[in-house]
Amino acid sequence: MEPLRLLLCGYSYHTQPAAYLQDREGLPHYLFRLQTEGYCQALVDGVLTTLGPGDLLLYKPGDRYELAFAPMPNELGQTAVYSGDYFLSCTGDWVGEWWKRTPKMQRTQIHLDEKLISLWRHLVLEKRKYRMGEENEELLGYLLRALCLCIERAVLETSAPHGRSFSAVRMKTFIQENAMFPFKIEAVARHVGLSVSRAVHLFKECFGFSIMEYTKQVRLAAAIERIKYSKMPLEQIAEASGFASYSFFYRVFREKYGISPLEYRRQAWELGDVKVDPAR
Structure with missing residues (x-):
C-alpha cells in the first residue's frame, strides 16, 4: 500500500511572461491548482484555456499539464501579467481512492471560500516546516485529506446536483457565514449580483425553503x-x-x-x- 505523500505545496504569483510544460508523457502524480488572482492559461482537456479567479484544476497521473503566463487585459483595461494561485502535487492510495469516489473534471469554477483557502495556506506552512526538518508528516497527511474533502464538497456544490445553481449555493454559504448578524435579503442578493426577486425565487427553487x-x-x-x-x-x-x-x-x-x-x-x-x- 502506497502511503499518502505531499510532494509539493505552495503559492505562486506571476508578473512576468512564462510558460511551463510538465512531462510530455503525462504527470507522474496528482496535481491540484486553484487560481485566486488574475488570469493565466492552462491545458484543459487538450485545449489551452484562459483561467480566472475560482478556477480549480485537478489532474491525475498521466494527464498532460501545461501552464502559460502572458499579458492579458485587466478590469481597468490595462494589459499586464497578473496571476496568483495555490498548487500542490501528491501521491498515494488514499488520494487514488478519493479521486475515484466522485467524477473529477480537469477544470471547475468554484466559490473562493476563505475556509478552503485558509486550509491550503496551513498546508503550505506545514510543508515548509517539514522541509526544515520538523517531524510533522502525520499532520501533513491529515491536512491533505481535509483539503481533498473540502475540494470535493466545493466541486459537488458547484456542479449543481439536482438542478442547484452556483449562485444559490453562494447565497447559502453567505447566510451560513453571516446569520449571527442582522442582514437584509438585499445583502444576500447583492452578494451574488442578482435582483432581490430573482434571488428569492432561485433560492426557494433550489432548496425548497426561503432565504x-x-x-x-x-x-x-x-x-x-x-x-x-x-x-x-x-x-x-x-x-x-x-x-x-x-x-x-x-x-x-x-x-x-x-x-x-x-x-x-x-x-x-x-x-x-x-x-x-x-x-x-
Missing part, C-alpha cells in the same frame, strides 16, 4: 449549541444567535421543537439529552 426560513434554521442551530453547552442567559443567546428579540426567538424555538428554550436547557442539563419530537 429567511434557512436563516432561522442556521440561527436556531447556533442557539441550540449555546443553550446546551454554555451558561449564557437565554436573552443573550437569542441576541448572539442573530434573533432581533427574545420574544421572536421564543416563538420560533417553540414552533420548531415544541418546548420553550428554558425547558430545552433543563432537559439538556439534567438528562444529558433533549427529548423533542424529531418531526418538528
